[in-house]
Amino acid sequence: xxxxxxxxxxxxLAVSSLTVSGSVYAEAEGSEDAPKAASAAAESAEPEKARRxxxxxxxxxxxxxAEKYLKKxxxxxxxxxxxxxxxxxxxxxxxxxGKPKSKKDYTEEQQLLADKIAELKKLGGMVIIDQKxxxxxxxxxxxxxxEEGKLWVSDAGRFFVVTDKDVSEVLRLRQAxxxxxxxxxxxxxxxxxxxxxxxxxxxxxxVFRYDxxEEGKxxxxxxxxxxxxxxxxxxxxxxxxxxxxxxxxxxxLVDDRTAIFGIENKETGYIWWxxxxxxxxxxxxxxxxxxxxxxxxxxxxxxxxxxxxNNMLRSGSENDCTFTVSDxxxxxxxxxxxxxxxxxxxxxxTLAEDHLRACVKVxxxxxxxxxNIATEMTVLGSFGAASDKEEGYFVIPDGSGALVRFNNQRxxxxxxxxxxxxxxxxxAVPQNRGAVSEQIYLPVxxxxxxxxxxxxxxxxxxxxxxxxxxxxxxSNSSYNICNFTFILRGTDSFYMSGNNRDKYTVFESGAIKSxxxxxxxxxxxxKGADYVDVAERYRxxxxxxxxxxxxxxxxxxxxxxDLYGGVMKKKPVLGIPVSLRTSxxxxxxxxxxxxxxxxxxxxxxxxxxxxxxxxGIKSRVDTDGAPSGKLGGKSGFKALADLIGDSGxxxxxxxxxxxxxxxxxxxxxxxxxxRISGAYSRIVNYDxxxxxxxxxxxxxxxxxxxxxxxxxxxxxxxxxxxxLSGAAPVGLTxxxxxxxxxxxxxxxxxxxxxxxxxxxxxxxLSGGILADRANAYALPYVSxxxxxxxxxxxxxxFDEDIPFYQxxxxxxxxxxxxxxxxxxxxxxxxxxxxxxxxxISYDMIYEETSELKDTELDGLYYANYKGWTNTAAExxxxxxxxxxxxxxxxxxxxxxxxDVIITEFSDGTVVTTDLDAMTVKYNGxxxxxxxxxxxxxxxxxxx
Numbered sequence: 001x002x003x004x005x006x007x008x009x010x011x012x013l014a015v016s017s018l019t020v021s022g023s024v025y026a027e028a029e030g031s032e033d034a035p036k037a038a039s040a041a042a043e044s045a046e047p048e049k050a051r052r053x054x055x056x057x058x059x060x061x062x063x064x065x066a067e068k069y070l071k072k073x074x075x076x077x078x079x080x081x082x083x084x085x086x087x088x089x090x091x092x093x094x095x096x097x098g099k100p101k102s103k104k105d106y107t108e109e110q111q112l113l114a115d116k117i118a119e120l121k122k123l124g125g126m127v128i129i130d131q132k133x134x135x136x137x138x139x140x141x142x143x144x145x146x147e148e149g150k151l152w153v154s155d156a157g158r159f160f161v162v163t164d165k166d167v168s169e170v171l172r173l174r175q176a177x178x179x180x181x182x183x184x185x186x187x188x189x190x191x192x193x194x195x196x197x198x199x200x201x202x203x204x205x206x207v208f209r210y211d212x213x214e215e216g217k218x219x220x221x222x223x224x225x226x227x228x229x230x231x232x233x234x235x236x237x238x239x240x241x242x243x244x245x246x247x248x249x250x251x252x253l254v255d256d257r258t259a260i261f262g263i264e265n266k267e268t269g270y271i272w273w274x275x276x277x278x279x280x281x282x283x284x285x286x287x288x289x290x291x292x293x294x295x296x297x298x299x300x301x302x303x304x305x306x307x308x309x310n311n312m313l314r315s316g317s318e319n320d321c322t323f324t325v326s327d328x329x330x331x332x333x334x335x336x337x338x339x340x341x342x343x344x345x346x347x348x349x350t351l352a353e354d355h356l357r358a359c360v361k362v363x364x365x366x367x368x369x370x371x372n373i374a375t376e377m378t379v380l381g382s383f384g385a386a387s388d389k390e391e392g393y394f395v396i397p398d399g400s401g402a403l404v405r406f407n408n409q410r411x412x413x414x415x416x417x418x419x420x421x422x423x424x425x426x427x428a429v430p431q432n433r434g435a436v437s438e439q440i441y442l443p444v445x446x447x448x449x450x451x452x453x454x455x456x457x458x459x460x461x462x463x464x465x466x467x468x469x470x471x472x473x474x475s476n477s478s479y480n481i482c483n484f485t486f487i488l489r490g491t492d493s494f495y496m497s498g499n500n501r502d503k504y505t506v507f508e509s510g511a512i513k514s515x516x517x518x519x520x521x522x523x524x525x526x527k528g529a530d531y532v533d534v535a536e537r538y539r540x541x542x543x544x545x546x547x548x549x550x551x552x553x554x555x556x557x558x559x560x561x562d563l564y565g566g567v568m569k570k571k572p573v574l575g576i577p578v579s580l581r582t583s584x585x586x587x588x589x590x591x592x593x594x595x596x597x598x599x600x601x602x603x604x605x606x607x608x609x610x611x612x613x614x615x616g617i618k619s620r621v622d623t624d625g626a627p628s629g630k631l632g633g634k635s636g637f638k639a640l641a642d643l644i645g646d647s648g649x650x651x652x653x654x655x656x657x658x659x660x661x662x663x664x665x666x667x668x669x670x671x672x673x674x675r676i677s678g679a680y681s682r683i684v685n686y687d688x689x690x691x692x693x694x695x696x697x698x699x700x701x702x703x704x705x706x707x708x709x710x711x712x713x714x715x716x717x718x719x720x721x722x723x724l725s726g727a728a729p730v731g732l733t734x735x736x737x738x739x740x741x742x743x744x745x746x747x748x749x750x751x752x753x754x755x756x757x758x759x760x761x762x763x764x765l766s767g768g769i770l771a772d773r774a775n776a777y778a779l780p781y782v783s784x785x786x787x788x789x790x791x792x793x794x795x796x797x798f799d800e801d802i803p804f805y806q807x808x809x810x811x812x813x814x815x816x817x818x819x820x821x822x823x824x825x826x827x828x829x830x831x832x833x834x835x836x837x838x839x840i841s842y843d844m845i846y847e848e849t850s851e852l853k854d855t856e857l858d859g860l861y862y863a864n865y866k867g868w869t870n871t872a873a874e875x876x877x878x879x880x881x882x883x884x885x886x887x888x889x890x891x892x893x894x895x896x897x898x899d900v901i902i903t904e905f906s907d908g909t910v911v912t913t914d915l916d917a918m919t920v921k922y923n924g925x926x927x928x929x930x931x932x933x934x935x936x937x938x939x940x941x942x943x
Contacts, residue, residue, distance in 0.1 A: 052280075052287055055156040055179035059139035060119070063129045066136070069120055070127065073163065074170030077189035079128040079137060081161060081170045089117045126152050128159065128173070143167065144202040153201050157183050160197065162204075177230060177237040180280045180290075184257065185228070185237040194220045194228050196240055199257070206240065229277070238277040245330045245351050250523070252332070252351060256325040259296045259315060259334045261349065263356050268525045270452050272356075274349075275316070275382040276479060284478045291317040293382050293479060297336050299343055300376040302491070307505045309375055309491055313338045331357075342369025347379065352520075359460075360517040362488065373507060374488045379519055381483040384447045384454050388472035392449030393799070394482040395531045396469060399438030400836075401804025402792035403531065404469050406449070406480040408799055411473035415796045420466040421458065421484075422736040422775045425747060427673050427681040427702060428492050437793035440467060441734065441805060442776045445482050446534035453529040455537045460518035461486045462776070463736060463747040469797065484519065488512045490740065490747075492676035508676050508740055515748035532894055535807035539890070543812070547780040550888075551768075552811050557883035558604035558650070559597065559876045560786050560816040560841035563590050564863070565609060565631050566617040567855045581617050582851060587627070587636035589846035591643050593865045598647055600873030603880070605649040606784055606816075608728045608770055611857075612637070612653055619700060619856070620663040621671070621707075622655045623714035625722045641723070650784070652770035653724060655715050658731035659683045659700040672701040674741025681737075685856075697856075704739045705750035708732075712757025716764035726767030726783070732757075733782065734773035751777050758782070785815040786841055790832045803894060806836040811890040811906065816841040820875065821868050822860075827918060827929055834879055834920040834927065835894075835901040835913040837886055842872045878929075882922055885909060 063080070066072070069092060070082035085091065093099035096113055100106055106114060124141035138159045143150035148171060149164040157179055162171040174186035174195055184197045184205070194208040208220030208228045217238065218230040229238040239260060244252035246266070253262040253271065262271040279285075279293035292298065294316030302309040315321045315336050322337045331350030338344065345365040350357050358379050365374055386392055386406050394404040398419060423439040443462035447454040458465050464487040472478045489508040522541070524533050542548040569582040585593070590609065597605065612631060615622040627637035644651040662668045673681045685697035703711070712729070719727050732754065739745040745753075758781035762768045768783030788809075792801045809815060816839040823829045833840050844865040845852075852858045886905045893904030899916040911922040920927040 052180055052285070052290060055158055055176075057136075057138040057154060057156045057158050059123060059127060059136035059155070061123065061127055061129070061136035063134040065116065066127060066129050069116065073168055075131070076161070076170045076173035077175075078131050079159075079173055080131060081163075081173070082127045082129065083167055084120065084123070084125055084127075089121070092117060124155060126161065126167075128154075128161065146203055151197075151202065151204065153197070157201070160186055178235065178280070181237040182239075182257075182280075185240070187230075187234065191218075191234055194230070194237075196228075196257070208240070231278075236278060236281055244327065244332055247330075247351055247353060249354060250351055250356070252349075254325065254332055258294065259323050259325055259336075260294065261296075261332065263351070263521070263523065265452075265523055265525050268452075270450075270523075270525060272384055272452075272454060272521065272523055274380050276385045276387065278387070279382070279385075279479070282478050284473070284476045286476055288314070288317075289475065289477050291320075293385065293477065293481075295382070296334065296380055297321075297347060298378040298381055299336075299338060299374060300485075301341055301343065301372045302375045302489070302505075302507050303372055304507050305371065309505055309507065311341070311372075313341055313343070341372050343367060343372070343374055354522060356521040356523075358517075358519040358521075360486075362512045362514055362516055365488070365512060374512065375491065375507065376485050376487055377517065378483055378485045379517060380521075381485075382479070382481060383456070383483065383521065384449075386447070386449055386480040388478045388480070390449055390480075392447065392480075393531075394469050394480070395446030395448065395534050395802075395804060396467070396482075396792070396798070397440050397442040397444055397804055398795070398798075399789040399792040399801075400806065401531070401802040402795075402798040403800050403802055404471065404480075404482075404797055405799045407472045408797075409473070410471060410797050412796070415470075416474055417469040417795050417797045418466055419793075421462055422747075422777075423734065425490065425737045426683075426735060427675045427737045427740065428677075429675075429682060429684050437795075438789050438791070439734070439793075441774065442538070442808065443484075444534075444538055445469070445484075446531060447482065448530055448534065451525065451527050451529055453524040453526070453531075453533050455522040455524065455534050455541075456482075456484070457520045457522070457538065457541060458484050458486075458518075459520050460516045461514065461748075463751045464488070464490075464514045471797065486514065486517050488514050490676050490738070492740075506677050510744065513744065513746040513749070515746075531802055531804060532807055532892065535804050536890070536892070539808045539812065542776075542779060542808070546776075548812060549780065550811070551783050551813050552888045553814075554888045555884045556604065556814065556887045557839055557876075557880045558606045558814070559602050559872060560784075560839055561594070561597070561605055561607045561872075562786070562819065562841065562843045563593065563607065563609045564843070564845050564857060564860065565590075565612040566628060567611060567852070567857045568618060569851070569855050581614065581628070581630045582855075583630055583847065584611075584851060584857070585844070585846040586630075587612075587632035587640040591640045593844055593846065593869065594640075594643060594647070594649070596865075596869045597873055597876075600870060602873050602876050605644075605647075606652065606770065606786075606814075607644060607649055608652045608654050608772075608786070610654040610656065610728075610730065615664050616654070616656060618663065619656075619659070619661045621657045621660045621666040621703065621711060622664075623657065623711055623718060624664075625653070625715070625718040625724065650726060650767055650770075651724070652726040652728040652767065652784075653719070654728040654730050656730035657711050658703050658735065660703055661698065661700055666703070666707065668701045671704055671707055673704045673737060673739040674743070676740045678741065702737070704743060705737070705745045705753050706739055706743045708750070708753040708757050712760050716760040720764050724765065726765050726770060727761055728770040728772065729757075729761070730772055733769070733771035733778040734775055736775065754778070755781070779809075779813065782813060785809070785813055787818045788815045788838060790817060790829065790836065790838070800896070803832075803836040803891075806838060807891045807894060810837045810886075811888050814839065814887070819843040819863075820872070821862050828915065830875060830879065830929060831913050831915055831918065831920065834882060834911060835903050837883060837889075837891060837903070837905070839883060840872075840875060840879065842868060844868060878927055881925065882911065882920065882927065885923070886911075 066082045124139040126140035130137045138154035140152040143152040152161045158176045161173045177185045192210045196205045198205045208222045211219045211221045220228045226242040228240040239255045241253045244254040260275045262273045264271045291314045295314040297315040299313045313320045324335045335346045348359045396402045421440045421443045443458040465484045469482040471480045568579045570577040611617045614628045681702040682699040685694040687694045738747045762781045770784045771782040773787045774785045843863040845863045889905040889907040901913040903911040918929040
């Protein structure tokens with residue numbers, strides 16, 4: 001009987017421990033009255049639950065036992081409050097006739113009492129009993145002294161109780177709104193009051209009173225003017241805010257307790273948030289991911305001794321970070337303190353006339369733990385994040401540009417998009433050739449949702465940043481996110497003992513050499529806002545703030561022509577293979593090709609001439625501007641230049657200096673960039689079939705940025721002395737890398753050196769620079785851009801390609817497509833050129849392409865001029881009327897529906913391109929591209 005009674009008691013106690021009371025409130029049902037608390041059953045009826053769960057109180061005690069063994073001090077909000085008296089156990093034994101000296105002398109009733117006392121000792125100094133269930137709702141270990149008396153916070157943080165100083169009277173009781181949303185926000189049972197505790201959970205901080213429902217949120221206001229938001233059903237706490245800095249266009253809403261803030265458009269009321277307000281209720285997110293969503297800053301650090309580089313700190317995690325928020329002119333300053341890892345730094349968030357600015361000075365990043373070094377920082381990583389219930393897309397400037405639509409179901413983990421702005425740092429030579437893809441030329445991204453859009457620009461730190469985008473369902477999150485991460489210190493890998501499996505990570509040494517960080521966020525509010533509005537805003541930024549000049553002129557549609565002079569080719573000499581200079585297009589032959597195109601009706605050309613000097617042919621650093629005797633010498637080159645000048649064409653002799661072989665004053669050691677690992681950086685030739693290094697071809701060296709000043713200076717001086725008006729610095733307008741050896745040149749410093757070099761060329765040569773593709777930092781200095789991509793890198797995450805690059809630059813800087821004759825689908829390229837206002841380009845050599853076999857130019861197998869001069873002239877005549885008509889106009893609209901593209905220009909021209917019918921219509925004219933069985937291609941332009 002005794003054992004049965006004991007088992008029965010234990011079962012009852014176990015059942016009582018399962019009773020957990022939660023803060024749940026009834027639906028508002030449109031009423032302005034504050035709702036009363038609902039039952040716990042209502043919470044469990046929600047159709048979707050967060051992956052994380054609310055804190056659970058573990059107190060186990062019945063109402064009868066509380067009444068019998070504890071002292072009741074009052075009731076509040078449906079709960080009875082009991083406290084344990086001092087020496088309560090002794091008093092219970094006294095009431096039972098005294099405590100036996102030995103446990104073996106216990107009677108059955110005394111054993112039950114001893115068990116009950118043991119259970120009571122596990123509880124804190126206070127217990128509350130739910131009047132509805134008759135079971136303990138929470139236990140409170142101890143109280144903290146406050147002005148009113150004592151503040152008691154329950155063990156799991158679901159309740160707090162305020163008593164008088166003597167703990168003889170209950171003053172009030174509050175329940176947590178949601179422990180997932182905030183540990184500090186509590187609400188009264190009648191829903192009329194929200195009270196916040198301080199971060200130490202020992203004192204009240206601020207009280208908010210119900211003020212009604214606004215835009216689907218329950219609003220509570222405090223006497224200080226601050227306000228807090230809850231969801232309309234009062235189940236979730238969205239934040240407590242105050243109004244901060246403001247100007248004519250925007251004002252800041254600041255949550256000092258979380259460092260989350262919003263930027264409100266004062267005209268429309270739309271708010272862009274630094275983090276989604278309901279991030280903590282993400283149904284898919286783990287605790288760490290929820291912390292990331294709520295973080296306004298994240299810092300990755302490395303531990304060099306353990307070769308570990310994947311350690312992440314999150315400002316949204318109380319375990320990682322504490323912070324202070326203070327007001328500064330036009331905004332706030334947040335000091336993030338990751339004390340556990342030894343990092344501390346401020347970030348300033350300020351309002352300008354039309355944007356938000358976020359700034360970090362790398363010199364202010366304190367690193368107090370010598371074992372750890374900061375490697376990456378994400379600033380406002382969740383800014384503008386969209387939930388899985390929102391519609392819209394991200395604008396990604398990969399290649400020509402691409403859209404990533406929210407919730408596009410491309411949720412495979414390996415579909416996450418992540419690419420470095422301005423391309424990879426090519427000092428780190430990969431073991432195998434990677435996938436062929438485009439790169440990010442512009443340090444921006446866009447967000448479009450509802451009738452709002454946002455342009456995000458990396459103004460500083462762009463040289464060391466990468467762009468990440470993922471959609472809901474990826475990385476166990478239900479949010480769509482796009483952001484920049486800034487690299488503070490680079491990493492590299494090397495392999496020991498020749499074993500590719502023994503990979504070691506090394507970090508860039510010394511202090512942080514990266515540039516300061518500055519992000520700008522330009523809100524765009526417009527009915528039907530789209531990616532064209534994002535591109536237009538970036539174009540305005542380039543013209544107004546980055547010194548980009550309008551170089552496009554009216555009635556201009558040149559043909560871009562790339563000629564190749566010579567190449568090194570192995571030929572037998574007395575039976576021994578010897579590398580000899582071999583002509584592909586000498587100066588006279590180049591003149592013949594140009595004359596043929598001119599006589600066929602091409603009225604304007606921009607001509608680039610590659611490998612036209614001995615150094616160029618030999619792949620040496622090529623700066624002297626001395627014509628090659630193999631190609632016709634000075635007289636032949638002068639005749640060619642005179643022909644081009646007399647015809648009114650533009651001439652840009654090329655200087656390919658980035659990848660070089662020793663000679664001409666530059667050698668493979670002193671002039672070569674050094675990797676972070678300490679090795680010299682070599683440009684590897686890869687086998688075309690297998691993607692592994694080709695041992696039969698000689699590797700080139702990568703020119704150190706330390707040489708840029710001399711190289712660009714020599715080109716400017718020597719070209720100018722030779723009477724040349726323009727230059728094409730091949731490879732140096734679309735690649736960015738550092739030198740991490742003793743010269744200590746970061747990508748940021750290399751960018752500065754490049755811009756100084758561009759400026760020399762632009763000032764010294766009247767025709768300026770012809771860029772083979774161009775990163776954003778080169779745009780203020782270039783006169784023409786060739787090879788502008790018509791597609792993105794077509795990553796799996798992308799939904800469609802857009803001509804974002806072209807929309808930004810059309811009417812600003814003339815540009816061309818890649819070579820038409822090098823395209824696998826030249827007809828589509830021509831159609832897309834018409835749709836995007838792109839001039840067309842051709843690669844040509846004079847000699848038969850068999851001469852290219854086993855040379856570094858064997859990729860030009862398509863370029864023999866005989867098969868292309870007539871076609872090029874015909875295609876140029878076909879598109880010239882359209883392209884010249886809009887040459888100085890901006891693109892103001894672009895929309896593709898199926899195979900039909902409609903492009904609008906600022907002069908009013910509307911171009912309709914049908915990719916299926918192969919027609920282009922504009923201003924009453926029709927361009928038709930069709931097939932002809934005998935001639936291959938036929939074109940017609942009707943007016």
